[in-house]
Amino acid sequence: MSQEYQKTNNTDFSVIGKSAQMIDGTAKVMGTAIYADDIKLPGMLYGKILRSPHAHARIVRIDTSRAMALLGVKAIITGKDTPVKYGILPIGQDETALAVDKVIYVGQEIAAVAAITEEIAEQALDLIDVEYELLPAYLNADAAMAATDIFIHNDRPKNIEKEYHHNFGDIEKGFAQSDLVLEDKFSFPRITHAAMEPHSAVANYDASGKLTVWTSTQTPHYVHRGLAKALQMHPSKVRVIKPFVGGGFGGKSETFSCDVCSSLLSKLTGKPVKITFTREEVFYAHRGRPDQSVHIKLGMRKDGKITSVYVKTIQDGGAFCSYGVVTILYSGALIAALYDIDNIKFDGYRVVTNKPACGPMRGHGTVNVRYSFEVMLDRLAIGLGLDPAEVRLKNMLKPNTRTVNDLRVTSYGYKECVEKATEHSGWAEKRDKLPFGRGIGIGGSHYVSGAANSIVRGRMPHSNVSIKIDIDGGVSVFTGTAEIGQGTETVQAQIVAEELGLPLERIRVIAADSDITPVDLGSYSSRVTFMAGNAALFAARDVKNQLLRHAAEVLGESPEHLICKNERIYVEYDRERSITFREALISALEHSGTVIGKGAYTPPSESQGGRFKGAGVGPGVAYSYSASVADVSVNPETGQVRVNKIWVAHDCGRALNPLAVEGQVEGSVWMGLGQALQEEQIFTPEGLTLNPSLLEYKSPGAIESPDIETIIVESIDPEGPFGAKEAGEGSLAGVIPAIANAVYDAVGVWITSLPITPEKILKELNKQKAEQKKK
Numbered sequence: 001m002s003q004e005y006q007k008t009n010n011t012d013f014s015v016i017g018k019s020a021q022m023i024d025g026t027a028k029v030m031g032t033a034i035y036a037d038d039i040k041l042p043g044m045l046y047g048k049i050l051r052s053p054h055a056h057a058r059i060v061r062i063d064t065s066r067a068m069a070l071l072g073v074k075a076i077i078t079g080k081d082t083p084v085k086y087g088i089l090p091i092g093q094d095e096t097a098l099a100v101d102k103v104i105y106v107g108q109e110i111a112a113v114a115a116i117t118e119e120i121a122e123q124a125l126d127l128i129d130v131e132y133e134l135l136p137a138y139l140n141a142d143a144a145m146a147a148t149d150i151f152i153h154n155d156r157p158k159n160i161e162k163e164y165h166h167n168f169g170d171i172e173k174g175f176a177q178s179d180l181v182l183e184d185k186f187s188f189p190r191i192t193h194a195a196m197e198p199h200s201a202v203a204n205y206d207a208s209g210k211l212t213v214w215t216s217t218q219t220p221h222y223v224h225r226g227l228a229k230a231l232q233m234h235p236s237k238v239r240v241i242k243p244f245v246g247g248g249f250g251g252k253s254e255t256f257s258c259d260v261c262s263s264l265l266s267k268l269t270g271k272p273v274k275i276t277f278t279r280e281e282v283f284y285a286h287r288g289r290p291d292q293s294v295h296i297k298l299g300m301r302k303d304g305k306i307t308s309v310y311v312k313t314i315q316d317g318g319a320f321c322s323y324g325v326v327t328i329l330y331s332g333a334l335i336a337a338l339y340d341i342d343n344i345k346f347d348g349y350r351v352v353t354n355k356p357a358c359g360p361m362r363g364h365g366t367v368n369v370r371y372s373f374e375v376m377l378d379r380l381a382i383g384l385g386l387d388p389a390e391v392r393l394k395n396m397l398k399p400n401t402r403t404v405n406d407l408r409v410t411s412y413g414y415k416e417c418v419e420k421a422t423e424h425s426g427w428a429e430k431r432d433k434l435p436f437g438r439g440i441g442i443g444g445s446h447y448v449s450g451a452a453n454s455i456v457r458g459r460m461p462h463s464n465v466s467i468k469i470d471i472d473g474g475v476s477v478f479t480g481t482a483e484i485g486q487g488t489e490t491v492q493a494q495i496v497a498e499e500l501g502l503p504l505e506r507i508r509v510i511a512a513d514s515d516i517t518p519v520d521l522g523s524y525s526s527r528v529t530f531m532a533g534n535a536a537l538f539a540a541r542d543v544k545n546q547l548l549r550h551a552a553e554v555l556g557e558s559p560e561h562l563i564c565k566n567e568r569i570y571v572e573y574d575r576e577r578s579i580t581f582r583e584a585l586i587s588a589l590e591h592s593g594t595v596i597g598k599g600a601y602t603p604p605s606e607s608q609g610g611r612f613k614g615a616g617v618g619p620g621v622a623y624s625y626s627a628s629v630a631d632v633s634v635n636p637e638t639g640q641v642r643v644n645k646i647w648v649a650h651d652c653g654r655a656l657n658p659l660a661v662e663g664q665v666e667g668s669v670w671m672g673l674g675q676a677l678q679e680e681q682i683f684t685p686e687g688l689t690l691n692p693s694l695l696e697y698k699s700p701g702a703i704e705s706p707d708i709e710t711i712i713v714e715s716i717d718p719e720g721p722f723g724a725k726e727a728g729e730g731s732l733a734g735v736i737p738a739i740a741n742a743v744y745d746a747v748g749v750w751i752t753s754l755p756i757t758p759e760k761i762l763k764e765l766n767k768q769k770a771e772q773k774k775k
Contacts, residue, residue: 014565015498016722019659023490023509024244024483033244036200036216037276044202045074047262047275048121050111050128051284052103055137055354055687056152059102059110059130067113067127072120075268076128077261078111086230088222088254088359089455092161092321094153095357097230097260102135104152105319105354106687107284112261114273139687140291141316141351152319152352161317161350162325164614166332168404169343174308178299180383183310185295186372187753189680190316192288193361194699197246199285200276203262211267212239215259218248218482219522220512222455226255231263242512248484249671250360251287253524254322283681283692287359290327291316294372300380304394308343309335311369315358317350322359324350326455326617330365333618335373336403338414338446338625339395344404354687360524362671363447363732368754374443374737375750387431388741389422389442392627399715406610407619411725413651413715414444414625420649420711425629432745437636441741443628445734448620449653449717449726450527452607457616461600462527463535464518467496467543469595473582475502477509477539480520481532486728487660488528492536494656495721499540500547501564502581518598526726529656530621531601533721538599546595550587554579604719622717624730625651628669630738634746636765639758641677643704643739649711653725662710664728669708672735674699677755 027033064076079100087093098109111128115121138144138152144159152159175181201215211233217223220240228235245252258275265273277285292315299307313331317324332346363370381391397403399412422428422442430440454462466478477496483489493507511517520532548559551569555562555577563572569584571577588595609619631644646669655661678698682690691697716723740751749764 039202041272044272045114046118050125052108056135057132061131063129067124072116075114097257109257114265137354144353159352163349166346171308171343171345174343175299178307179302181299183297188292188368190291191679193249193251195247198277198282201258201262202274203266204272205267218252240514245484249362280692286356289361290358292368296372298376304391310345312347314349318355318357320357322357327365329617331369334366337407340397367733370733378741411715411717413713417627417649421627421629425647439742439746441738443734443738446625447730449530449622451525452603452619453616461602463532463601465535465539466598467539478517480517482523495536496540526729534601535599537721539597542597547584551584624726626731628734628738630742632742639761643706645707647709651713652727653717653720654723661727665710668731672732676736676739
């Protein structure tokens, strides 16, 4: 189907642009929503997984005989039963559900047990005997890259997963034209998603040889592919169903051991099997933000124009590839597309270590480099005696342009974001004028509204939606998208309701069941509103055009002169002539039966980037933009930071559901607040996670909540559905440097490592005092 984008200057909407309750909200607040761990099937067994106590070791021997003899144990599997490697990326097929030959991080899966109760399965784990031969463990990127033999993966020399070197323009020429050049090194710990719901899967292998898996996932299609490969089954014999999901944030974007092991145990026993991770196991599954170092050099003219940027970054990606190649490429590619920069050089290294694998986390790949960049931008501005907000305005891109690294920018609302955030926060009256210990800071950010290139390259559409309308008049929307709390089903329902002129309650969404719904790539890279939204719009148009043809016959009018509004079909120039939606539907049913429409979205070829190595990651079909201003108080005696208020202006194209946009932006702010001030995974020298619970892993609670003021900026994207872009990720990365820059404004110290703790602030203040004494 051709992709004809609707004109978006019409603001006479009935459903679009209105704050609507999430269509799945009632089930959640009433407690009737069914999550994976709620599912109970007749005769169901419970699975538990034995995990490695060592970071790197050969498996000499596994003896499961004592465990198998325990009353109530029905099956045990080990690595020999799961030899097929899989992975989310075609170039990263390096995982097995259970370790084969050796373990490569503390917590890696070794064996899985199915028993009649969870307690018996736990007891059986204690009865499995494993003999190990210890190997050198590499627990940080520097140690891993220094290795000369005994690599973590034999096909990864020096434990480097991938490295990329990009050079656009002439950075040395740019630095030579600068009036001030600064460089520094920043460091970031690994952090995790901390979703409320742990990973869970229920598998049922039936007598016909059909496998059905209910799993807590963001990417049902990729889990379907992963299971078919790992189990060596024909895809038609695998069904994946996504129930309600209690948060993902990137952490449920792959095939996990609970999916594969529950499936294999079900096949062996002929019984359904459920495996739900404990919170500690979620930390071992991880896929969060990597430990990362960023060396950045930035040049600026005295008028505030950025001349050149150089970034070298090294990511400790953990034991497997996961999305790692994408993560490192995003770190470099999205230096561009926020500001107009002619000269950019990027050296990026993704390194394998003996820790749980890192992957995508909200703001995937961009957050740590963006923090470094935005802090350095403030330092340059202050060094040149310039206002940091004015410097950002000085370096704006223009809509409908291409960046130096060939990213296509369509709509661009960043200028208005900066202007609105500074206006609402009283920036001009506060900056550099507040009393010592109180400060205000700014940070900018952006993100893709869906990656223009899919994980699995090909010509297939990225999103597909079908619509069915039958005699009852209800509109059923079939979509493969994964609702994980961000409102994707509601947005698609709103789009369909608007296009058909129906109230929202007439729309029913059936989602994420591989036997019933068409393929969608999943909920990642903020792609669903733009991509699945367009597919839903095209499907609704298909249905509408069918109905208009029949309405035209009844009304004696040409279809192009008819419009759908308020459950009626009108002649556009003569509103007295109309029929009801149901009358048009009955006419269509009488002529050709059930009305079925379909829509598909494929990114335009001009959005898909350049031809250099790694160019496939970074291009988006559009980009969101955001500016954050933070007001903080810093106690110079204790170093304690309190965030008083955050203003965030976010360019989401058209806000299809302002309430949902505000919720997503506030969620981004909240996660940014956690990374800025609290969150950090801590490891022992042996590779054991020391804080694998929500008690020890500190993230913000209600008591730390600042006032958040969300300002919606609508740039109206020419290709988004009704002009919409993403709202779920773009605001996060700007919040963190806004806080750091506010800390500087408050007490005059720069913090180059996260989180910003009282100890770090006191250390810098003491250094400052010592230097003053020398003078």
